[in-house]
Amino acid sequence: MTGRATFALTAFGLALLALAFVLQGAAADPVWLIPRRLMKLAAMIVGGCAVALSSISFQTVAGNRILTPAVMGYEAVYLLLQSVLVVTLGASGLTLWGGSGGFLLSILFMLGYSLTLDRWLFRDGRADLWMLMLVGLVLTMVIGTVTQFLQLRISPGEFAIFQSAAQISFERVEPWRLLVSTILFCVICLAGWRGLPALDVLALGRDQAMSLGIDHRRAVRRLLMLIAVLVAVSTSLIGPTAFMGIFVANLAYALAPGAGHRLTLPMGCAIAVGMFLLAQLMVERLFDYRTTVGILVNLACGVWFLALMLRQRSMI
Amino acid sequence: MILLTDIGKSHGTRAVLSGITARFPRQSLTSIIGPNGAGKSTLLMLIARLAEPGSGRITLGGADIARISRAEYARRVATLRQFPAIELRLTVEELVAFGRFPHNRGRPTAEDRRATDEAIAFLSLDTIRKARLDELSGGQRQMAFLAMTIAQQTHCLLLDEPLNNLDMRHALRIMQALRSLCDDLGRTVVAVIHDINFAANHSDQIIALKDGRLHSSGTVDQVVTEAGLRDLYGLDFHILPRPHGRLCDYFTPKGEAG
Numbered sequence: 123m124t125g126r127a128t129f130a131l132t133a134f135g136l137a138l139l140a141l142a143f144v145l146q147g148a149a150a151d152p153v154w155l156i157p158r159r160l161m162k163l164a165a166m167i168v169g170g171c172a173v174a175l176s177s178i179s180f181q182t183v184a185g186n187r188i189l190t191p192a193v194m195g196y197e198a199v200y201l202l203l204q205s206v207l208v209v210t211l212g213a214s215g216l217t218l219w220g221g222s223g224g225f226l227l228s229i230l231f232m233l234g235y236s237l238t239l240d241r242w243l244f245r246d247g248r249a250d251l252w253m254l255m256l257v258g259l260v261l262t263m264v265i266g267t268v269t270q271f272l273q274l275r276i277s278p279g280e281f282a283i284f285q286s287a288a289q290i291s292f293e294r295v296e297p298w299r300l301l302v303s304t305i306l307f308c309v310i311c312l313a314g315w316r317g318l319p320a321l322d323v324l325a326l327g328r329d330q331a332m333s334l335g336i337d338h339r340r341a342v343r344r345l346l347m348l349i350a351v352l353v354a355v356s357t358s359l360i361g362p363t364a365f366m367g368i369f370v371a372n373l374a375y376a377l378a379p380g381a382g383h384r385l386t387l388p389m390g391c392a393i394a395v396g397m398f399l400l401a402q403l404m405v406e407r408l409f410d411y412r413t414t415v416g417i418l419v420n421l422a423c424g425v426w427f428l429a430l431m432l433r434q435r436s437m438i
Numbered sequence: 439m440i441l442l443t444d445i446g447k448s449h450g451t452r453a454v455l456s457g458i459t460a461r462f463p464r465q466s467l468t469s470i471i472g473p474n475g476a477g478k479s480t481l482l483m484l485i486a487r488l489a490e491p492g493s494g495r496i497t498l499g500g501a502d503i504a505r506i507s508r509a510e511y512a513r514r515v516a517t518l519r520q521f522p523a524i525e526l527r528l529t530v531e532e533l534v535a536f537g538r539f540p541h542n543r544g545r546p547t548a549e550d551r552r553a554t555d556e557a558i559a560f561l562s563l564d565t566i567r568k569a570r571l572d573e574l575s576g577g578q579r580q581m582a583f584l585a586m587t588i589a590q591q592t593h594c595l596l597l598d599e600p601l602n603n604l605d606m607r608h609a610l611r612i613m614q615a616l617r618s619l620c621d622d623l624g625r626t627v628v629a630v631i632h633d634i635n636f637a638a639n640h641s642d643q644i645i646a647l648k649d650g651r652l653h654s655s656g657t658v659d660q661v662v663t664e665a666g667l668r669d670l671y672g673l674d675f676h677i678l679p680r681p682h683g684r685l686c687d688y689f690t691p692k693g694e695a696g
Binding site: 318319320322323325326329330332333334335336337379380 | 486487488508509510511512513515516517518519526527528529532536537539540543544545570587590
């Protein structure tokens with residue numbers, strides 16, 4: 123059980139990192155620093171786990187190791203929604219709506235987008251990888267252009283608010299939003315728990331999964347719904363994560379080769395949270411806030427994505 | 439027994455299958471033969487419920503298969519498609535254990551482990567049971583997938599070109615395994631077979647399709663005739679009787695042989 127040993131090791135390293143993050147230099151003002159850091163840590167855990175779970179299960183549904191919800195335009199849809207909200211409601215509207223309303227609205231939007239994907243792309247379960255990537259790319263570009271167009275119409279102040287929603291950050295975590303996200307995340311995990319063995323069977327491909335008694339259409343639709351909520355949770359809590367999902371998922375596969383989802387999912391969660399912790403620590407201690415977590419994470423994961431594409435070009 | 443009544447299926451406006459009526463008796467090995475594009479695989483996919491027929495009815499033991507739940511169907515009928523996913527990094531053992539999913543929904547019991555072991559032993563895969571699929575040859579991988587289908591312990595097995603891309607030794611081993619599944623374990627096997635000699639020498643029954651229609655069906659003696667095969671494939675055949683079967687020779691058409 124080398125996969126399990128690796129996971130134990132990863133989890134141990136993660137716990138050390140978390141401890142270091144919460145306690146580093148906390149002696150200065152423990153009462154103020156520690157609760158704030160614990161909240162950031164909670165946001166990293168919920169957000170990171172949501173990214174890892176959604177990416178790995180999306181790759182299983184899509185049957186390849188390149189596509190993630192982010193690549194397929196889920197986050198672009200979220201950003202579009204945010205700019206529409208800023209344009210229609212103004213900055214005050216966003217802060218107001220950015221609360222409960224915006225959150226629920228973005229979940230609804232993600233669900234709608236998931237249903238559309240399911241209807242048009244996974245319809246007969248034989249979605250072609252290149253077709254999916256092309257659709258994801260074009261959608262991301264089109265939505266991005268529309269978002270930019272909308273941004274030209276808003277004031278610099280409103281733009282700054284939008285901008286803060288468009289980057290990974292743990293600074294803007296509010297207690298109530300964290301609470302709602304955590305509750306939603308737990309509900310999704312409970313709902314997904316029952317389907318965990320089926321996820322392994324889905325990895326065998328549509329035909330084989332169906333011959334093993336899985337109602338493929340219903341299983342895919344259900345998973346895409348769960349994934350939509352997870353992406354909404356992670357994007358609204360910590361911001362768009364772009365290529366991070368691919369990195370997390372592929373590193374999890376590499377560390378636990380041939381393992382089922384029972385191992386790769388928690389492994390992915392540990393990697394994602396560990397990455398956030400590391401990036402945040404680097405931003406705070408090494409770069410002294412002159413860079414952001416988003417830049418560090420996207421830089422590392424973007425390079426990984428390129429490498430993966432070059433290395434696996436013949437495989438996919 | 440599986441009974442097909444007046445089955446039709448079309449892709450867009452093109453009819454892939456039409457008016458197919460056939461029966462697959464219990465505890466027998468039926469080969470589906472015919473030229474490329476005759477609709478063999480499509481017919482098998484309809485029986486496997488991987489696609490829905492446009493018209494007609496398929497029954498299993500008298501019950502319409504569309505009314506059987508998918509989970510229940512997987513305990514009665516196992517299907518092996520062509521070219522199964524190969525980038526899986528599972529071991530042979532882990533793959534075969536998936537065959538138990540319809541019975542345990544992912545929570546294996548001692549009974550499941552026994553069935554997995556039996557399936558592995560049945561195809562003599564014990565030596566490679568810990569090997570990873572991506573390290574195996576095409577033939578061994580095909581055997582591993584067949585073992586998974588056998589571990590499903592269904593009354594009926596549907597196999598889409600199980601001999602595809604195999605060397606003679608692996609092909610013969612798979613055919614003998616299918617034969618033994620029928621004779622020793624009482625299973626019903628339906629396989630799409632391209633090699634007419636394997637079909638003619640190992641089947642109980644043959645169903646021949648051409649252009650989406652039933653060309654001929656019946657016992658080997660009824661279907662494998664020089665006139666019948668010539669009409670089916672558009673080739674000249676010599677059928678040579680052998681002590682333990684027959685040999686269909688189409689390699690040297692008339693006039694060209696020396």
